Amino acid sequence: MLTGEFNMAKLNFKHGKIDLTHGSGGRAMTQLIDELFLPAFNNTYLNQKNDQACLTMPTGRLVMTTDAHVVSPLFFPGGDIGCLAVHGTVNDIAMAGAKPLYLSVSFILEEGLPLCDLKKIVYSMADAAKQANVAIVTGDTKVVERGKGDGIFITTTGVGQVPENICISGEKAQPGDHVIVSGYLGDHGVAIMAYRNHLTFSTTLESDTAALHELVSTMLTVTPEIHCLRDPTRGGLATALNELAVQSQVGFYIDESTIPIRTEVAAACELFGLDPLYVANEGKLIAICHSKDSEQLVNAMRKHPLGKDATVIGHVTEDPRHMVKLKTKLGGMRLIDWLVGEQLPRIC
Amino acid sequence: MLTGEFNMAKLNFKHGKIDLTHGSGGRAMTQLIDELFLPAFNNTYLNQKNDQACLTMPTGRLVMTTDAHVVSPLFFPGGDIGCLAVHGTVNDIAMAGAKPLYLSVSFILEEGLPLCDLKKIVYSMADAAKQANVAIVTGDTKVVERGKGDGIFITTTGVGQVPENICISGEKAQPGDHVIVSGYLGDHGVAIMAYRNHLTFSTTLESDTAALHELVSTMLTVTPEIHCLRDPTRGGLATALNELAVQSQVGFYIDESTIPIRTEVAAACELFGLDPLYVANEGKLIAICHSKDSEQLVNAMRKHPLGKDATVIGHVTEDPRHMVKLKTKLGGMRLIDWLVGEQLPRIC
Numbered sequence: 001m002l003t004g005e006f007n008m009a010k011l012n013f014k015h016g017k018i019d020l021t022h023g024s025g026g027r028a029m030t031q032l033i034d035e036l037f038l039p040a041f042n043n044t045y046l047n048q049k050n051d052q053a054c055l056t057m058p059t060g061r062l063v064m065t066t067d068a069h070v071v072s073p074l075f076f077p078g079g080d081i082g083c084l085a086v087h088g089t090v091n092d093i094a095m096a097g098a099k100p101l102y103l104s105v106s107f108i109l110e111e112g113l114p115l116c117d118l119k120k121i122v123y124s125m126a127d128a129a130k131q132a133n134v135a136i137v138t139g140d141t142k143v144v145e146r147g148k149g150d151g152i153f154i155t156t157t158g159v160g161q162v163p164e165n166i167c168i169s170g171e172k173a174q175p176g177d178h179v180i181v182s183g184y185l186g187d188h189g190v191a192i193m194a195y196r197n198h199l200t201f202s203t204t205l206e207s208d209t210a211a212l213h214e215l216v217s218t219m220l221t222v223t224p225e226i227h228c229l230r231d232p233t234r235g236g237l238a239t240a241l242n243e244l245a246v247q248s249q250v251g252f253y254i255d256e257s258t259i260p261i262r263t264e265v266a267a268a269c270e271l272f273g274l275d276p277l278y279v280a281n282e283g284k285l286i287a288i289c290h291s292k293d294s295e296q297l298v299n300a301m302r303k304h305p306l307g308k309d310a311t312v313i314g315h316v317t318e319d320p321r322h323m324v325k326l327k328t329k330l331g332g333m334r335l336i337d338w339l340v341g342e343q344l345p346r347i348c
Numbered sequence: 349m350l351t352g353e354f355n356m357a358k359l360n361f362k363h364g365k366i367d368l369t370h371g372s373g374g375r376a377m378t379q380l381i382d383e384l385f386l387p388a389f390n391n392t393y394l395n396q397k398n399d400q401a402c403l404t405m406p407t408g409r410l411v412m413t414t415d416a417h418v419v420s421p422l423f424f425p426g427g428d429i430g431c432l433a434v435h436g437t438v439n440d441i442a443m444a445g446a447k448p449l450y451l452s453v454s455f456i457l458e459e460g461l462p463l464c465d466l467k468k469i470v471y472s473m474a475d476a477a478k479q480a481n482v483a484i485v486t487g488d489t490k491v492v493e494r495g496k497g498d499g500i501f502i503t504t505t506g507v508g509q510v511p512e513n514i515c516i517s518g519e520k521a522q523p524g525d526h527v528i529v530s531g532y533l534g535d536h537g538v539a540i541m542a543y544r545n546h547l548t549f550s551t552t553l554e555s556d557t558a559a560l561h562e563l564v565s566t567m568l569t570v571t572p573e574i575h576c577l578r579d580p581t582r583g584g585l586a587t588a589l590n591e592l593a594v595q596s597q598v599g600f601y602i603d604e605s606t607i608p609i610r611t612e613v614a615a616a617c618e619l620f621g622l623d624p625l626y627v628a629n630e631g632k633l634i635a636i637c638h639s640k641d642s643e644q645l646v647n648a649m650r651k652h653p654l655g656k657d658a659t660v661i662g663h664v665t666e667d668p669r670h671m672v673k674l675k676t677k678l679g680g681m682r683l684i685d686w687l688v689g690e691q692l693p694r695i696c
Contacts, residue, residue, distance in 0.1 A: 025583030026687025049595055050518050051440045052413035059407050065400035066452035066505055068490045092399045104414035106503040142416045144694060148498040155454040157414055157505035170398045235373030247397055339374025
């Protein structure tokens with residue numbers, strides 16, 4: 001073993017801290033790899049220990065996606081930056097109807113980051129990857145000086161395989177299609193905002209961070225003809241629908257009374273002056289399908305734990321101006337415009 | 349066009365700055381994508397505008413690699429963080445003998461980054477990608493508050509295809525094999541150190557940052573049986589050889605008098621108290637091959653502009669302790685140990 005050859009003391013995961021040597025390419029970095037990353041992410045690809053992983057890839061179409069994660073704080077009710085970074089990338093793969101295969105990870109660590117925090121985050125990633133049945137096959141670590149970063153930033157990149165008969169994309173929404181959400185909206189963003197502001201609820205409000213690929217797989221079994229899938233992360237439902245409207249050159253008509261929002265999320269949004277439709281989710285999806293398929297699709301989703309509150313919230317309209325219109329609970333009509341400015345910085 | 353629909357003023361690439369809204373998922377972020385990233389990286393995959401790119405992949409073995417880039421300063425003689433980020437990942441793909449196919453990019457921007465700097469960096473990436481014939485197919489942008497980052501960090505992830513008859517890996521060095529370097533060592537690290545310290549030379553010392561996949565392709569044409577390839581980046585030649593020694597369970601015997609090091613690099617290292625063997629390179633490679641193949645390989649390398657100073661610097665030894673030994677210019681013997689500590693933080 002490398003560490004044995006070095007005759008170095010083992011990393012102190014209780015009191016140790018990251019310093020610049022851990023990004024040097026030298027002994028300290030090798031030790032971090034040997035004592036933390038390899039055992040945590042344990043798989044044959046990573047164990048090749050080259051600067052790249054050699055992979056067996058299936059034939060056919062593949063998807064590739066990347067996300068930087070800069071969420072603050074690093075630990076929050078319901079998750080941490082580690083599992084979030086895995087879920088985020090697994091979900092972007094799943095939103096193409098694809099099966100996640102391989103992930104890469106790059107860490108940008110700030111000098112002074114406690115090793116115990118890094119360990120917790122790395123094992124949280126490893127658990128999330130294991131649960132999603134995806135291997136973290138290659139990685140990189142850089143360290144920046146104190147005050148030039150913020151604890152840890154994680155970029156995860158993923159590759160996945162698209163099944164042969166599946167063709168899901170943002171430009172495929174058709175007027176008349178139904179819009180489905182998989183569950184309660186705003187949990188992630190509000191959980192983090194509340195935690196940042198030391199707000200407590202009578203019930204614990206947690207981030208919804210979760211990997212959605214199994215839910216998607218279930219959905220595709222009953223309806224391979226899903227037109228669009230999107231996870232409404234940064235910018236929430238409102239942003240995702242506006243993006244899809246432009247991509248598909250359509251509009252949306254959404255019925256506010258059907259949008260699932262928890263009482264405590266609505267209350268917290270009221271308090272913070274936020275609109276829950278713009279708040280980030282990390283374990284929810286929007287599905288757009290032909291109206292004839294929606295009932296069957298919702299029923300299938302409800303049988304999966306991550307889709308049990310799935311419901312139709314509206315439909316696609318013909319609209320050359322690509323507007324997202326909301327029928328309010330009071331019966332009025334409101335335009336759900338693009339987010340201007342920033343509601344919740346560093347939410348993911 | 350999206351921007352037309354918004355009726356927003358165009359981004360001001362002369363005096364504008366990044367603010368938190370550019371990471372919001374809202375209008376400002378869409379504008380950054382539409383007015384900068386899409387035109388710069390222009391390709392059909394990115395233009396899909398989904399959260400993931402759907403790719404056609406060749407059959408067979410693929411490699412995947414990732415690197416975070418945190419180099420400081422962002423612009424330096426011979427390059428910038430943008431082209432460096434492309435070259436670094438293209439090179440890690442090339443070091444498996446593979447053909448680079450697709451790159452993803454994630455940006456972590458600090459609030460206040462001048463848009464003109466971002467534009468320069470993005471177009472430098474685009475140029476480097478074009479020259480390397482690789483498409484930047486998907487990306488992500490996050491913005492952190494002033495003082496929580498350092499201008500820009502870039503993670504590039506790459507996927508490449510390994511030709512059928514090629515099997516290059518760090519554990520394949522055999523005692524007796526020859527060790528080749530492709531050119532002068534230490535240029536990148538010393539160019540940056542000198543620039544940071546306002547040191548000027550009579551000649552301009554520039555970073556060697558370059559994409560090596562064509563050189564590798566040339567090499568494989570004459571010698572498909574190359575055993576190992578590695579680009580000696582962070583930690584330099586010394587670190588790369590120590591890594592390979594452990595991976596292949598061998599030792600190395602290197603002749604100092606044969607290692608190509610420029611006079612000004614040697615002088616600057618003397619001044620800074622650095623050992624050039626530990627200094628980072630970004631456009632050089634180490635090749636290990638059977639002794640019978642080395643002459644032919646070096647000759648082929650010398651015909652390529654990036655390999656014109658290629659030379660054999662030593663050979664692989666049988667050594668259960670995996671030591672890298674250097675025959676010094678004075679005829680003595682020195683152990684080239686793993687780097688302890690950090691010579692040059694944030695060199696890549």
